[in-house]
Amino acid sequence: MAAWDGGRAHFARLTVNPEYRRQGIGRELVNRSEKLLKQRGAKRVSADILRDSPGAIDFWKSVGFTVNDVVEPYAKNI
Numbered sequence: 001m002a003a004w005d006g007g008r009a010h011f012a013r014l015t016v017n018p019e020y021r022r023q024g025i026g027r028e029l030v031n032r033s034e035k036l037l038k039q040r041g042a043k044r045v046s047a048d049i050l051r052d053s054p055g056a057i058d059f060w061k062s063v064g065f066t067v068n069d070v071v072e073p074y075a076k077n078i
């Protein structure tokens with residue numbers, strides 16, 4: 001999911017079928033989504049990254065994401 005609310009851009013729930021992983025599909029999805037978000041005016045995009053999913057952090061780092069050291073991620077179940 002690549003979301004744009006007019007002010008903020010956000011990625012969540014990126015998943016590639018296990019049979020097709022490590023073929024560049026995740027990277028391509030991120031690249032295409034970033035292009036679309038830029039066309040709409042986004043200058044920065046955040047991402048929800050699953051801490052316990054094998055390879056997830058390495059994947060997001062490989063496509064240029066770094067830990068956000070400005071914002072602490074708080075959440076609440078409602």
Ligand SMILES: CC(C)(COP(=O)(O)OP(=O)(O)OC[C@H]1O[C@@H](n2cnc3c(N)ncnc32)[C@H](O)[C@@H]1OP(=O)(O)O)[C@@H](O)C(=O)NCCC(=O)NCCS
Pocket residue numbers: 013014015016017020021022023024025026027028048049050053054055056058059060062063
């Ligand atoms: C994370 C995920 C979306 C990556 O998709 P993918 O199509 O396999 O990723 P790509 O092939 O585009 O990988 C791009 C780069 O990311 C890194 N990477 C991807 N998977 C990795 C893994 N399991 N371990 C280490 N690095 C990994 C590598 O640097 C890779 O480049 P390389 O293959 O040339 O070494 C996929 O593994 C997935 O669906 N995982 C389960 C769900 C999940 O954790 N989603 C992310 C939640 S935030």
